[in-house]
Amino acid sequence: KxxxxxxxxxxxxxxxxxxxxxxxxxxxxxxxxxxxxxxxxxxxxxxxxxxxxxxxxxxxxxxxxxxxxxxxxxxxxxxxxxxxxxxxxxxxxxxxxxxxxxxxxxxxxxxxxxxxxxxxxxxxxxxxxxxxxxxxxxxxxxxxxxxxxxxxxxxxxxxxxxxxxxxxxxxxxxxxxxxxxxxxxxxxxxxxxxxxxxxxxxxxxxxxxxxxxxxxxxxxxxxxxxxxxxxxxxxxxxxxxxxxxxxxxxxxxxxxxxxxxxxxxxxxxxxxxxxxLPKLPRLGPEPRSKVLEITLPIATATFVLVVGTVIILFLRKRFRYRELREDWEVDFGPHRFSFKDLFHATEGFKEKNLLGVGGFGKVYKGTLPKSKLKIAVKRVSHESRQGMKEFIAEVVSIGRLRHRNLVPLLGYCRRKGELLLVYDYMSNGSLNQYLYSEDGKPSLNWEERLHIIKGVAFGLFYLHEKWEKVVIHRDVKPSNVLLDSEMNARLGDFGLSRALAQRIAHGYRGSETAGSLRR
Known part of the structure; x- marks a missing residue:
């Protein structure tokens, strides 16, 4: 044996x-x-x-x-x-x-x-x-x-x-x-x-x-x-x-x-x-603990003792992250970000996260706390409330555009006197910094330049011919051509800056700029 x-x-x-x-x-x-x-x-x-x-x-x-x-x-x-x-x-x-x-x-x-x-x-x-x-x-x-x-x-x-x-x-x-x-x-x-x-x-x-x-x-x-x-x-x-x-x-x-x-x-x-077969991983928060459900009533007495302090802290925190919301924004809810999430994503809009300064405000890099998605946040000042509903409708409409050569506009957030636009973050910055480098030497070879030009053309073709509504960009320049992690060209702005400028200049009269983004 x-x-x-x-x-x-x-x-x-x-x-x-x-x-x-x-x-x-x-x-x-x-x-x-x-x-x-x-x-x-x-x-x-x-x-x-x-x-x-x-x-x-x-x-x-x-x-x-x-x-x-x-x-x-x-x-x-x-x-x-x-x-x-x-x-x-x-x-x-x-x-x-x-x-x-x-x-x-x-x-x-x-x-x-x-x-x-x-x-x-x-x-x-x-x-x-x-x-x-x-x-x-x-x-x-x-x-x-x-x-x-x-x-x-x-x-x-x-x-x-x-x-x-x-x-x-x-x-x-x-x-x-x-x-x-x-x-x-x-x-x-x-x-x-x-x-x-x-x-x-x-x-x-x-x-x-x-x-x-x-x-x-x-x-x-x-x-x-x-x-x-x-x-x-x-x-x-x-x-x-x-x-x-x-x-x-x-x-x-x-x-x-x-x-x-x-x-x-x-x-x-x-x-x-x-x-x-193995089990699939769980995404998102864990289900609420049964132990917590049992012990929560016991903790109520302790909660009553500190409720005053909690309310004060809550009000201070709420004031810090206070947003401007109106009834008509219910229709655009899925496209709205909370200011709290954007504040934490950009570490309180610190200067170290500043990507650049445009004609209508500053752009900051950030990472959303829950999804870890990297974003770019543009802060734009505004004073008038007239026409804001029409402008947000334009933002949400443009946000539905999806193409590999366009910078996705993910949504927006509003505060008193301030509008924040949220985009996907492009890790390689804008074409501007490659064409006009400090030492004056080109940093792109001809193959890379041709690839970027094709990307811009594909993006414009999609805006002009393929989407359900014709969109005119009107501001194609190196600073509005962004490069993702694989050096693919992505068009940004889609004329939103110019549309916003017109609304600010005319007190947000929606009727004067209703056709600014579409033909």
Whole structure:
């Protein structure tokens, strides 16, 4: 018995891992199954990481990009010029956004000839860049889960699933959801709902048919696919190829998670047991403690003794953060920031956070205390109340503009004699400081200059042609061209400064400037 035990002893760690990973290999077949990723050998780059609970996080709650690869390349055809064989995959995922109802940019499963995806951009979901998007030399196949509508990719909306061949311009795309097996009706899903979902993707090597399915986690694989398209992947994929996931997030803090993953050649992917998957992280405040609910009545007596002091402190604090609010602003509530949050974000509008001084006030850098989103706050003085409702309506309308080459206007705040406009913070400042450097030497090469010019053109084209209402910028100059962390050009102001100037000059007579922003 001792001899038998000694012979089996090296195999014991493998037996222990069987509940976590099941895999088979042969000349014609290959498969694996991961319920979580603790102890799994993956190649990770960017901000991708595996949590102690076994959750694969491709991005976390900061602005970043991440990839996760199966570590070894797969032989999809068996020979350099052979036919790509049938394969099938499934994975469980979730997209968690710090801000309800908004996220960026998305995630994808992909097949690529290399693990070196370092020269990729965030808006291209970490797969490609503007120089190679659409090139046949990419040899890439992907299933995208897109949460941002990009005009340059002809995206249908900001909540869709797509099949990509060598390009972020999808071969086929459809809004996120699934078909009910019983009634045949279509049920909508939201990618950024924070709820886990499951994707299945199959490729038939004989019929060259690609099918993609999606359903809430715990549901069986639907009979009818969400996407179905014929395409011969033998003309696309190289031998061998790598498989994996990619995700990126722009200015909106988002966590892209993978909970489980299975893959198979020449057969169905092993079924994922949802009961064995890791739990999703919790975003936002923790639920109120039961202990607190019990002890709170006991603490009431103590509270009464100090209530006078508390009231005095509260009134002093309220006076410090007092805002100007009127009944008509209820309609614009979601676009209004509290002065308290902006005060703390900019550390009390300290000089060290001053970004610049414009014609209508100062601009400060800040970080929102709850979401940690970096912002720029413009403080503008005003005295008259006439026409302010119309002007705020213009601000909110412009705030709905979303394009990768525009500085997002997030909202506003009002105090007596003061208006604060809140924008996304652009970490590389304005183009002005690069064109007119102190030493007189250019700090941008011609390739960077051309990239910035294209960005400005894309932004103006969107304002003039693509948005639902035509917006005339009227003040394009280097100081109004801002650069984000990837040196992408983003247009700022959209003429708001000039519109505000007219309102101040005319006592905020809304009728005189109602058309100042639109044609």
């Amino acid at each position: 001792e001899h038998i035990f000694l012979l089996l002893r090296p195999a014991i760690p493998l037996l222990v891992l069987l509940p976590l990973v099941a895999s088979t290999t042969s000349n014609d077949s290959f498969s694996f199954l991961y319920h979580g990723f603790s102890g799994v050998n993956l190649t990770l780059d960017g901000n991708a990481m595996v949590t102690p609970d076994g959750l694969l996080e491709l991005t976390n709650d900061t602005i970043n990009l991440g990839h996760a690869f199966y570590p070894t390349p797969l032989s999809l055809s068996g020979s350099p010029n052979g036919t790509v064989r049938s394969f099938s995959l499934s994975f469980a995922f979730a997209i968690l956004s710090v801000h309800d109802g908004i996220s960026a940019d998305g995630m994808a499963f992909f097949v690529a000839p290399t693990k070196n995806l370092s020269n990729t951009w965030a808006q291209y979901m970490g797969l490609l860049n503007s120089g190679n998007n659409g090139n046949a030399s990419n040899h890439m196949f992907a299933v995208e889960l897109d949460t941002t509508q990009n005009e340059e990719f002809q995206d249908m909306d900001n909540n869709h699933v797509g099949i990509d061949i060598n390009s972020l311009n999808s071969l086929q795309a459809y809004r996120t959801g699934y078909y009910d097996d019983g009634s045949g009706s279509f049920n909508n899903l939201t990618l950024i709902s924070g709820k886990a979902m499951q994707v299945w993707a199959d490729y038939d090597g004989e019929s060259t048919q690609i099918n993609v399915f999606l359903a809430p986690l715990g549901f069986a694989k639907p009979v009818r696919p969400l996407l179905s398209s014929p395409y011969n992947l033998s003309t696309v994929l190289r031998e061998p190829s790598y498989i994996g996931f990619a995700a990126t997030t722009g200015a909106i803090s988002t966590i892209h998670c993978v909970l489980g993953w299975s893959f198979a050649m020449n057969g169905p992917a092993p079924a994922i047991d949802t009961s064995k």
